[in-house]
Amino acid sequence: MKTINYLETRLSSRYDEFDPDQDGNKNTQFADFIIDGRSLYQMLRKHDRVPSLGWGVEEHQRNMIDYFxxxxxxxxxxxxxxxxxxxxxxxxxxxxxSVYIEREDDRIIWQDFKIEPSNQGIDIGPFYFKWDNYEKEINRAFGTTGSQ
Structure with a gap:
């Protein structure tokens, strides 16, 4: 049997308040994916990308939630x-x-993570979430940072 992961979404930002790199850079706030207590943003920070949920205009946020x-x-x-x-x-x-997402009964699977557009694989995952936990947390991400 595959291990079931636990998902949370939590307000986070690109830099903490004491990070010298924030000077002159955009300190984007977003809804971070916390998987089994670990920040996905921090796991993939070296790629200088931020989670796509919880920020941007309302229409964009709703589209992202519909995707997930x-x-x-x-x-x-x-x-x-x-x-x-x-x-x-x-x-x-x-x-x-990007991530390949599929649903099997009451489970959501995230797998095959890639850097786009180069299509380069990233050695992380797969992650398995129970649908009720997943749906609640994805919906909870809406408006995390407000509508911009």
Whole structure:
């Protein structure tokens, strides 16, 4: 049997208050994915991308939630979704980290993480979440930082 992971979403930011790198850089706030108590943002920080949930205009936030809840497919990624995006603008053209998401009964599976557009694999996951935990936390991410 596969280990079931526990997902939380939590307000976080690109830099902490004492980080000297925040000077002159955009300190984006976002809804971080916390998997079994560990920040996905921190696990992938070296790629300088931030989680795609919880920030941006309201329409964008709703689209992202619909993607993660598999209510609609991404326009060109199909069953892959932008998990971490550009911390300045969130635009996928700047490059992003994608994940393949599928649902099997009451489980959601995140696997096959890639740096886009180079299609380079990242050695992390897979993660398995119970649907009720997953749905609640993805929905909870809406408006984490307000509507911008």
């Amino acid at each position: 809840l598999l209510k609609r497919k991404h326009d060109y990624l199909y069953d892959r979704y932008p998990l971490l995006v550009c911390p300045w603008c969130g635009d996928e053209e700047c490059g992003f980290i």
